[in-house]
Amino acid sequence: MAKTEVYGFVAWMLTFVGYGAYLLWAYLPTGLLHMMGVTYYPSKYWALAIPTYICVAYVMASVVNFAVNLINTEPLDSFNLITDDKSHEDTEEHIVEGGIAPIADISIEEINRLMYQTPTKAREPASFASFARKSGDFGLRRSIDRHF
DSSP states (O other), rough: HHHHHHHHHHHHHHHHHHHHHHHHHHHHHHHHHTTTTOOOOOOHHHHHHHHHHHHHHHHHHHHHHHHHHHSSSOOOTTTTGGGTTTTBBGGGOOOOSOOOOOOBBBOOHHHHHHHSSSSOOSOOOOOHHHHHHHHHHTTTTTHHHHHO
């Protein structure tokens, strides 16, 4: 058995002993504690104050985390919401005939065109759809044709 396992087990057991001592201190009357010989302990006020402080601290940490995330969020008209340094658009020179298209981001213009404009037969569909049509279906033709 490793030392860390023993230390972990002892710490786990001590949490139960500590919790039991806390419950006894919180719920037993002061007279009974004095009869048992326990005379040096904190005020009973702390039996409620410490769990309350912990709960309030957790709620406040959640609120602060949410507020910091809102402060750090880009405005809705920011270009950083559309693309960043790690994004890359698909180019036709990376497509190998008969292969699988590389992973790439779709530009916001292409997404808006696909979602909000009525496509015509003269216009070429999205680059992934055009790749699927050029390279031999892959079972995607029906789903692509249904969307165009």
